[in-house]
Amino acid sequence: MSPMQSGPSVCSRAKAQHRTGEKGAACPPRPPGAGVPGGVYLCQVDDGLSCGACCGLYNLQEADEDRLLQMLQQRTEAFALTPRQIEALTEFGRKITERLGDRLPVSGFHHCPFLGLIGEDRTRVGCLLHPLGQGNDGVDFRGLSHYGGMACRIYFCPSHESLAPAWKKIVQKSAGGWYLYGLVITEDKLLAGFFGAIEEAIGRPLTEEDVAEDPVCASALQEFFRLKCTWPHRPADIPGPVNYFFNDRQRTRPAVVYPPSCSRPAPYDAIFRALGTAFETEAAIREAEGRIRRPISIISERIRNRSQR
Numbered sequence: 001m002s003p004m005q006s007g008p009s010v011c012s013r014a015k016a017q018h019r020t021g022e023k024g025a026a027c028p029p030r031p032p033g034a035g036v037p038g039g040v041y042l043c044q045v046d047d048g049l050s051c052g053a054c055c056g057l058y059n060l061q062e063a064d065e066d067r068l069l070q071m072l073q074q075r076t077e078a079f080a081l082t083p084r085q086i087e088a089l090t091e092f093g094r095k096i097t098e099r100l101g102d103r104l105p106v107s108g109f110h111h112c113p114f115l116g117l118i119g120e121d122r123t124r125v126g127c128l129l130h131p132l133g134q135g136n137d138g139v140d141f142r143g144l145s146h147y148g149g150m151a152c153r154i155y156f157c158p159s160h161e162s163l164a165p166a167w168k169k170i171v172q173k174s175a176g177g178w179y180l181y182g183l184v185i186t187e188d189k190l191l192a193g194f195f196g197a198i199e200e201a202i203g204r205p206l207t208e209e210d211v212a213e214d215p216v217c218a219s220a221l222q223e224f225f226r227l228k229c230t231w232p233h234r235p236a237d238i239p240g241p242v243n244y245f246f247n248d249r250q251r252t253r254p255a256v257v258y259p260p261s262c263s264r265p266a267p268y269d270a271i272f273r274a275l276g277t278a279f280e281t282e283a284a285i286r287e288a289e290g291r292i293r294r295p296i297s298i299i300s301e302r303i304r305n306r307s308q309r
C-alpha cells in the first residue's frame with residue numbers, strides 16, 4: 001500500500017495548506033476571483049470546462065481523451081444507479097479503486113473513484129459526491145472520499161498562485177474542453193516557459209485580449225497543449241501525461257537528458273523538463289525546438305501584426 005493510500009498523507013497535508021474558502025468540484029462557476037488565491041478560479045469554469053487533476057483524473061494507465069471520457073461516462077451511469085447510502089457509496093468507490101489496483105502511473109497519487117461527469121448534460125468533469133450533484137438532494141457525501149470533504153473544499157493547486165491572471169484566462173478561453181484544460185492548467189512551469197517566450201517575442205506582457213476570439217491563436221495554443229499527450233521525447237520511465245504538481249517535494253520532474261556533445265541546456269529547457277525529456281542526439285533537440293517554436297511564432301506574429309495595423 002502506498003503512503004497516500006494508507007490514511008492521512010503528504011498529499012492531503014498539501015491540500016490542507018490552503019484555507020481560503022469553500023470550493024467544490026461540482027460547484028457552479030463562482031464570481032471571478034471571489035476568495036480564490038491568485039484571483040482567478042481555475043477548478044470549475046463553465047458548463048463544459050472544469051478540472052479534476054488534483055483528484056488524480058489523469059493518473060491512469062489509459063488516460064487518452066476517448067478512453068477517459070468513456071470511463072467517466074460508465075462510472076457516472078453506475079453512480080446514478082447507486083443508492084445514496086453510506087455502505088453502497090463506499091462499496092462503489094472500493095470496487096473502482098480495487099479494479100485499478102496498483103497500476104497507477106504515479107504510485108501514491110490517489111485516483112478518486114468518485115470523479116465523474118457533472119452538470120445538467122454531464123458535460124464536464126467533477127465530483128459525484130458533491131451536494132449539488134444529480135441525485136444527491138443537497139447532501140454532501142464528500143466525507144466518503146479518500147481525502148475527506150474538507151480537503152476537497154479548500155485545496156487550490158500551485159497554479160492558482162504561480163500563473164499570471166492573463167495566462168490563466170488565455171488557457172481557459174483556448175483549451176476547448178475539460179480534457180486538455182485540466183491537463184495543462186496544473187503545468188505552471190510548462191505554461192510559464194511558453195507564455196514567457198511569447199512575451200519576450202512581443203516585448204510586453206500578454207493580455208487576454210491578445211488572443212481572444214482569434215481562432216488561429218486558439219489553434220496554435222491547442223497545438224502546444226497537445227504536446228502533453230504526444231511528446232515523442234519523453235522516456236518510458238517518466239509517466240505522462242499525468243502531472244504530480246503537489247508542493248510536497250515527493251516528486252520533481254527529472255532534469256532533461258542531453259547528448260554528451262551538448263555543453264549547455266537548450267533555450268526551451270524548462271519546457272522540455274516539464275514535458276519530460278531525454279535527447280540522444282542534437283538532431284532530436286532541433287526537432288523538439290521546432291515543435292515548441294512553431295506555436296510561439298504563430299501567436300507572437302499574430303499579435304505583432306495586429307498591433308501594427
Ligand code: SF4
Nearest residue numbers: 042043051053054157
Ligand atoms: S488541480 Fe487545481 S485547478 Fe484542478 S481541480 Fe485541483 S485545485 Fe482546481
